[in-house]
Amino acid sequence: MKKFSWKIGVVAAIIIIAFIYILPTIGMVLKGETEPGLWPHKKINLGLDLQGGMHLILEVDTDKAVESTVERISQEMRSLLKKKHIRHGGVDRIETVKIEAKISGSENIDRFRKLLDEDFKELRIVSENTDADALTIILDLPDEETAYIKKSAAEQALEKIRNRIDQFGVSEPDIRNQGERRILIQLPGVKDTDRAKDLIGKTALLEFKLLNETHDVDAALKGDIPPGSEILYQIKKDPNTKRVQKTPFLVKKRTLLSGDYLTEARVQIDNQYNEPHVSIKFNKKGGRLFERITAENVKKRLAIVLDDRIYSAPVIQEKISGGEARITGRFTHEEAHDLAIILRAGALPAPVNIIEERTVGPSLGIESIRKGILSIMVGGILVIVFMVIYYKGAGLIADIALILNIILIAGGLAAFQATLTLPGIAGIILTIGMAVDANVLIFERIREEMRLGRTPRSAVDAGYERATLTILDANVTTLIAALVLFQFGTGAVKGFAVTLSLGVLASLFTALFVSRMIFDYFLSGRKIKQLSI
Amino acid sequence: MQFVKSDINFDFIGKKQSAFILSLLMIAITLASLAIHKGPRYGIDFAGGTLIQAKFSSTVDLNTIQAGLKTAGLENSSVQLFGDSAANEYLIRTERSEKKSEGLSSKVSAALAEASGATVEISRFEMVGPQVGKDLREKALKAMFFALLFITIYISGRFESEWIKSGIMAGLLISAVVFAHNIFAYFKWDVGIGYLIAVALIVTLALFWVLQLKYAMGAIVALIHDVMITIGVFSILDLEFTLPIIAALLTIIGYSLNDTIIVFDRIRENLKKYRKESSAVIINKSINETISRTILTSLTTLMVVITLFFLGGGIIHDFAFAMIIGVLIGTYSSIFVASPILLAWQKTSAKF
Numbered sequence: 055m056k057k058f059s060w061k062i063g064v065v066a067a068i069i070i071i072a073f074i075y076i077l078p079t080i081g082m083v084l085k086g087e088t089e090p091g092l093w094p095h096k097k098i099n100l101g102l103d104l105q106g107g108m109h110l111i112l113e114v115d116t117d118k119a120v121e122s123t124v125e126r127i128s129q130e131m132r133s134l135l136k137k138k139h140i141r142h143g144g145v146d147r148i149e150t151v152k153i154e155a156k157i158s159g160s161e162n163i164d165r166f167r168k169l170l171d172e173d174f175k176e177l178r179i180v181s182e183n184t185d186a187d188a189l190t191i192i193l194d195l196p197d198e199e200t201a202y203i204k205k206s207a208a209e210q211a212l213e214k215i216r217n218r219i220d221q222f223g224v225s226e227p228d229i230r231n232q233g234e235r236r237i238l239i240q241l242p243g244v245k246d247t248d249r250a251k252d253l254i255g256k257t258a259l260l261e262f263k264l265l266n267e268t269h270d271v272d273a274a275l276k277g278d279i280p281p282g283s284e285i286l287y288q289i290k291k292d293p294n295t296k297r298v299q300k301t302p303f304l305v306k307k308r309t310l311l312s313g314d315y316l317t318e319a320r321v322q323i324d325n326q327y328n329e330p331h332v333s334i335k336f337n338k339k340g341g342r343l344f345e346r347i348t349a350e351n352v353k354k355r356l357a358i359v360l361d362d363r364i365y366s367a368p369v370i371q372e373k374i375s376g377g378e379a380r381i382t383g384r385f386t387h388e389e390a391h392d393l394a395i396i397l398r399a400g401a402l403p404a405p406v407n408i409i410e411e412r413t414v415g416p417s418l419g420i421e422s423i424r425k426g427i428l429s430i431m432v433g434g435i436l437v438i439v440f441m442v443i444y445y446k447g448a449g450l451i452a453d454i455a456l457i458l459n460i461i462l463i464a465g466g467l468a469a470f471q472a473t474l475t476l477p478g479i480a481g482i483i484l485t486i487g488m489a490v491d492a493n494v495l496i497f498e499r500i501r502e503e504m505r506l507g508r509t510p511r512s513a514v515d516a517g518y519e520r521a522t523l524t525i526l527d528a529n530v531t532t533l534i535a536a537l538v539l540f541q542f543g544t545g546a547v548k549g550f551a552v553t554l555s556l557g558v559l560a561s562l563f564t565a566l567f568v569s570r571m572i573f574d575y576f577l578s579g580r581k582i583k584q585l586s587i
Numbered sequence: 588m589q590f591v592k593s594d595i596n597f598d599f600i601g602k603k604q605s606a607f608i609l610s611l612l613m614i615a616i617t618l619a620s621l622a623i624h625k626g627p628r629y630g631i632d633f634a635g636g637t638l639i640q641a642k643f644s645s646t647v648d649l650n651t652i653q654a655g656l657k658t659a660g661l662e663n664s665s666v667q668l669f670g671d672s673a674a675n676e677y678l679i680r681t682e683r684s685e686k687k688s689e690g691l692s693s694k695v696s697a698a699l700a701e702a703s704g705a706t707v708e709i710s711r712f713e714m715v716g717p718q719v720g721k722d723l724r725e726k727a728l729k730a731m732f733f734a735l736l737f738i739t740i741y742i743s744g745r746f747e748s749e750w751i752k753s754g755i756m757a758g759l760l761i762s763a764v765v766f767a768h769n770i771f772a773y774f775k776w777d778v779g780i781g782y783l784i785a786v787a788l789i790v791t792l793a794l795f796w797v798l799q800l801k802y803a804m805g806a807i808v809a810l811i812h813d814v815m816i817t818i819g820v821f822s823i824l825d826l827e828f829t830l831p832i833i834a835a836l837l838t839i840i841g842y843s844l845n846d847t848i849i850v851f852d853r854i855r856e857n858l859k860k861y862r863k864e865s866s867a868v869i870i871n872k873s874i875n876e877t878i879s880r881t882i883l884t885s886l887t888t889l890m891v892v893i894t895l896f897f898l899g900g901g902i903i904h905d906f907a908f909a910m911i912i913g914v915l916i917g918t919y920s921s922i923f924v925a926s927p928i929l930l931a932w933q934k935t936s937a938k939f
Contacts, residue, residue: 418640
């Protein structure tokens, strides 16, 4: 008995630890709580396919971030040239990420070069061409700078989106970078998925632009768009009739003020019409800018543009100081609420595209859990009954090992904070079938040894000894497949790899240690003549 | 209780010709089916597209659903009953995968509700963009490749107790794949990872031959045989390849080896025991001695995957089906493919 008493200790300790990790989850289910109340406060996490929710993968269009940086630099260059009275024949963004500047006159060229050296040190000269008295220079950003802009755009996008989701209020969201420009978002329990997508996916670039009122909109629609202007639409949706009305506006391209200067955005209800609108507040610098813009453009129309869509284009009645403005647009309460959130969180540095979406409704998740548990029970009972019929007493030992196996998998899931998914449940079911395989190998070998006339004791010893290597080999190959799947798998399939790996390890442990120990217990000391196998 | 008598002595090896023809036939059908269907039928995970599972509160017919989808702008969708017909649940598949699928889910549910007059619940909505689909396809193939690579290394190392050979083999195999990759890249052949895997498999088998790794050869050929035929069955029945199916194929790779390992272990044991017998007799004896456990281990696994097939619900249905096929084929191949290859080796080379 003493010989294997330390083994009993180890086995007992492992089983008790597994139990301790499962108890909080059991307690949660019994009491209907949402958080584990018992120590060690770890629960078995359910995947989105079981608890319902939304899984998104966004791709940050980081090229656009580079583009807008280049655009901003070219704007800066134009205004600096204007300020220093350097005459130029055009500073334009070409080939999306390059700046072409045309300067003529040797004095102008000298001063331009000086400006380049002083204020635009970061730019790389791609080519320059002097023709008689005119210089054409093409500039772009060095590769490291481009890479940096892309990287920080992806990082900022992640931060802003996290901010938006936090303010929206989703319990236990999972937001993380995936690769260089992708963002993985998991939102458990989200019901209104379209609303959540709107909240996450909007760039939320807020701009104030003047309307071009000297030119005819209809003529512009026919293709006669004056340089420096563009056509943007106001889209109004009547919440009652659901009719959508699209109104074109001719807008000057130059952005006078952007959402960068925003400090606050709140939902307010209009007293007159009882309609919600979003009131925004600028910081000091933004407030001063807004005051100047409104002072200079009294009686002109100022368009409030969000992601190239006009929300309203009111006439500036007088100079507005204090740095406050309001965005109206026949919002529902939800729309106004969400708009306020994304304005507060700020614009994304680059647009994002949803490249993968998987949404599961809560009822389907519950149904999956129900069917999964049913399959585990039926499959488990089939195997348990079969083993007892086929191997009698020894089958019972295998069954004990099998039940322990499931406890160990559950404990492992909780201890490693792994996520249980529907394929994960399939992995558990598969393990039930595979776990007894090890015992089958051992029992068949024991039967074989007994046919050769061995005593029960030596047959059991030989059975375990000879079958162990085969069992190890067979399980290692399955484990290799499971680990590879874990490495390459995504989402729900990864959950399968987790339970399969845990199952393989648990079944090795239960078959080689636990069932062996039970055999030893019955065989030791007693003279058993007949083995129930 | 005993299904198989302990003194069974069936001439498995004598049936190897018929088995060989049967296996070749199954592989030929697999290749023919793949050729006819122009490759495997990828689900939205790999092809990109949108899948919508919609549950109606009352009975609807397919035409009504199609009409509803048309108003939502999804003309070219396939609609298929999902699960029990009493549940009024349908799967809608479309190739469309808009970058901004804004509101598609609610648009579809509104259009379907209007067309059918029933309330509609969108219980599942999956959209995979074309780039993600391509990425996932590459990932799946890579996973298959690495699983095969590692298992090859393990099997050749463990069975021949020649880890050095297995190390050399891994090195040569990886260099061959890198070399092939560079050649493809040099000639700018955009062949994708599928061809690389084909190259890797040919190199693997050639290396087994040169390095005389006979057990590994038998095991890996049986493995490729199992995976191919499972893919073939899926192709013939026109079932979709999705992420869970790849998981099933990988599990089959790991699991189908179990039975092969049981037989091979016994062959090695018997080779030491009966030195005077011919290898055909020893192999046949070993198969007979282990046939009982080969059947039993597969049987318990079959019990649970069949349970899963019938009770696990529609989402996991095809996964369970792949596992059933894989377990059956895996049992067949360990007896009729892996062992005869071992024997064939003995006939061509003097050493055994």
